[in-house]
Amino acid sequence: MMPSPRDAAWSRLAALAQRPGAAAIGSLFSRDADRFEKFHWQACDILLDLSKTAIDDAAMQALQDVAKAMEVLPDRDAMAAGEQVNNTERRAVLHMALRAPATAGFQARRNDGGFEPVGEEVEQTLAAMEQFVRAVHAGDIRSSTGETFTDVINIGIGGSDLGPFMATRALWHEASPMRPLYLANADAHNWELIRPRLNPARTLVLIASKTFTTAETMANARVVRGWLEQTLGNDGMRQHLVALSTNHKATAEFGVPADRVFGFKDWVGGRFSLWSAIGLSIALGCGWDDFEQLLAGARAMDEHFLEAPAERNLPLLLALTTVWHVNGFGFDNHAILPYDHRLSRFPAHLQQLEMESLGKRTTRGGQPVPRLTGPVLFGEPGTNAQHSFMQLLHQGTTPVPADFVLIANPSHPYAANHRLLLANGLAQAEALLRGRSADEVRAEMTAAGTAPDEVERLLPHRVFPGDRPSTTLLLPRLDAHTLGQLVALYEHKVFCLGALWDIDAFDQWGVELGKQLSTSILPELMPEGRVGAHDSSTVGLIGLIRAWQGL
Numbered sequence: 001m002m003p004s005p006r007d008a009a010w011s012r013l014a015a016l017a018q019r020p021g022a023a024a025i026g027s028l029f030s031r032d033a034d035r036f037e038k039f040h041w042q043a044c045d046i047l048l049d050l051s052k053t054a055i056d057d058a059a060m061q062a063l064q065d066v067a068k069a070m071e072v073l074p075d076r077d078a079m080a081a082g083e084q085v086n087n088t089e090r091r092a093v094l095h096m097a098l099r100a101p102a103t104a105g106f107q108a109r110r111n112d113g114g115f116e117p118v119g120e121e122v123e124q125t126l127a128a129m130e131q132f133v134r135a136v137h138a139g140d141i142r143s144s145t146g147e148t149f150t151d152v153i154n155i156g157i158g159g160s161d162l163g164p165f166m167a168t169r170a171l172w173h174e175a176s177p178m179r180p181l182y183l184a185n186a187d188a189h190n191w192e193l194i195r196p197r198l199n200p201a202r203t204l205v206l207i208a209s210k211t212f213t214t215a216e217t218m219a220n221a222r223v224v225r226g227w228l229e230q231t232l233g234n235d236g237m238r239q240h241l242v243a244l245s246t247n248h249k250a251t252a253e254f255g256v257p258a259d260r261v262f263g264f265k266d267w268v269g270g271r272f273s274l275w276s277a278i279g280l281s282i283a284l285g286c287g288w289d290d291f292e293q294l295l296a297g298a299r300a301m302d303e304h305f306l307e308a309p310a311e312r313n314l315p316l317l318l319a320l321t322t323v324w325h326v327n328g329f330g331f332d333n334h335a336i337l338p339y340d341h342r343l344s345r346f347p348a349h350l351q352q353l354e355m356e357s358l359g360k361r362t363t364r365g366g367q368p369v370p371r372l373t374g375p376v377l378f379g380e381p382g383t384n385a386q387h388s389f390m391q392l393l394h395q396g397t398t399p400v401p402a403d404f405v406l407i408a409n410p411s412h413p414y415a416a417n418h419r420l421l422l423a424n425g426l427a428q429a430e431a432l433l434r435g436r437s438a439d440e441v442r443a444e445m446t447a448a449g450t451a452p453d454e455v456e457r458l459l460p461h462r463v464f465p466g467d468r469p470s471t472t473l474l475l476p477r478l479d480a481h482t483l484g485q486l487v488a489l490y491e492h493k494v495f496c497l498g499a500l501w502d503i504d505a506f507d508q509w510g511v512e513l514g515k516q517l518s519t520s521i522l523p524e525l526m527p528e529g530r531v532g533a534h535d536s537s538t539v540g541l542i543g544l545i546r547a548w549q550g551l
């Protein structure tokens, strides 16, 4: 039987990855003096350098053939047309509409088969958010005690925390209008750390939850509501509450005044929601103009994604690089290394964006996926990462592809520090590529006067294999506009990978079981509770917890 065009494209890719020396990178540079020229691209303000990967012309062609066979770009067009590309939940996926003018004409396919335009509602919500943010900053909206709000706490988890937290960490500076704080963990030690820094009379409380049912968020919201009420009374407390949610019934039941609810629709996925009302803490903390620029930057990347041909489409190229590493070579880990401390929450945001989206084993048609899908993603800002896990990337047994995010110009005046930072980022990528041969180690140690037997003893430990792949993203500066571009680039990369692997990148059924089991364990931890039927490990642990709590 003839293989399908899809199978044939994947087989050609596998065959190329199995060529002897296919994972070598250094030799590609020695063979081609123009390698950097050929394998870097720029879109908006972002330069993407893929030259330090083992992709050569043949591999790139084979990867593009897979993209064509998997119909990535037609899928992209279906998403932009408002089709229900989140097919298991029967939902359109329209985060691009959140950063587009209404005139862009985005519409969402409804379950009855018709379409609903979405732009006007997006603009209305943005206008209401802007009015609110500017009034809070101007002191026109005040606290129940008549004071200006100085602090804003966002209570939310997952996509209702990670994106806004990441963006605020990146954009906030000492002249920003309010102090933003984030409370996510159900562990009240998180609240205990934050509480002493807050004055209830000057704190605005945002409860960010798409569903308004997430157990951790609602538990924290009740604690913080009680804290407000203690000092401000019931009426006062209500003047400090804001809800960011699609569930208006639940926000009303919780006591949030209707004019303090900022909504969005189910076609905004949690991990893609920082551009929606969920981003209110960014606007309050960093200023409306920054929030607007963030949206504009993302919009610029959307336009590139929608219009650029496959051969120079940055999100697609980034996704294809992951396919080459994961499916070509079985490298199923991926490091994110932003060399900018303001991006210290960027790896955490991408962890949810990529792993909740791509951690799937079933195709959109319900069959087992015949290949590896989403890699494990982790990261830390450089240079900190160099002093924690980079050893493994240089000398561990399996290569871990890494994305280096470098920013040419800092926003601080300490030029020497910035040079040190950039030199380290560039050097790490170069060291991963080059490695260090036995001859080099021997020559260096001998020149340093090391005795020959000591040289031979240490030689195997000091050799680096090299040929370890990395991708570099270079930005001229980090500001709201370029941050918007960067985040949207990764969002679209995730979309492309979903299409390449034929999985639904927009659902997250895998998080359900743990949530369900926790509700059945909860009563077993109550003083009057009894240990139920579980595996012997869970029974043993619950029993011991109860004993150690004196129950």
Ligand code: F6P
Pocket (backbone or CB within 6 Å): 157, 158, 159, 160, 208, 209, 210, 211, 212, 213, 214, 217, 270, 271, 356, 508, 511
């Ligand atoms: O962890 C599952 C999840 O549903 C995420 O997808 C989401 O971002 C998070 O929980 C929070 O959900 P919500 O905004 O509804 O509280």
